[in-house]
Amino acid sequence: MNNIEFTKSEDLVVKEDFLFVDIKVVYSEKELLTELNEKLAFPDYFGFNWDALWDLYCDFYWISQTNIIIRHQGITALPEDDLFIYIGIVVDTCKSWREYPEHNISFFFPTSEKDTILRLKKKYELSPKGKIIEKELYERKLRGLFGSPAKPCVEKLV
Numbered sequence: 001m002n003n004i005e006f007t008k009s010e011d012l013v014v015k016e017d018f019l020f021v022d023i024k025v026v027y028s029e030k031e032l033l034t035e036l037n038e039k040l041a042f043p044d045y046f047g048f049n050w051d052a053l054w055d056l057y058c059d060f061y062w063i064s065q066t067n068i069i070i071r072h073q074g075i076t077a078l079p080e081d082d083l084f085i086y087i088g089i090v091v092d093t094c095k096s097w098r099e100y101p102e103h104n105i106s107f108f109f110p111t112s113e114k115d116t117i118l119r120l121k122k123k124y125e126l127s128p129k130g131k132i133i134e135k136e137l138y139e140r141k142l143r144g145l146f147g148s149p150a151k152p153c154v155e156k157l158v
Contacts, residue, residue, distance in 0.1 A: 003094060003106045004121065006114045019065040025074030029082045032075075040070075050085050057093040060103050071108040076116045087117060088124040 014020040021039040026032040033048050043062055046052050060068065076083060090107050097105050109117055 005106055005108045006111045007108055018067040018069055021070045023072045027077045054089050058096050068105045076113045084120050087120040091121055
């Protein structure tokens with residue numbers, strides 16, 4: 001797990017012990033963050049911004065299930081800048097959880113959105129911001145700073 005996957009909605013089979021979150025088609029940052037907050041039951045201090053989402057995606061301390069699947073029914077309706085930021089957060093989340101057994105997280109997107117998402121994923125990974133975040137994740141891993149809401153993975157993403 002800890003991946004980005006593409007599937008048709010009807011092809012996804014989820015085991016009983018998984019936390020499965022189904023996110024409807026969203027058209028704005030506010031709509032996406034509201035939907036995620038409701039479906040993932042974010043802590044009360046969630047700030048409804050990209051940095052706050054990044055912090056919580058890198059922790060999930062309030063979720064007891066080990067396996068988490070977040071399926072998006074349609075994400076590419078977001079404005080391109082917001083979609084780029086969100087895909088960057090998803091990429092960072094997957095990278096950060098690969099080293100930790102507390103949670104296995106996978107993000108599922110429609111196969112019809114695969115080209116757009118992979119293009120933005122590659123753009124993010126090649127961007128200076130993506131390289132800075134990757135370096136920060138590695139340094140924090142070495143210092144053991146994951147796993148507490150008081151110690152977010154990165155101070156600022158945007």
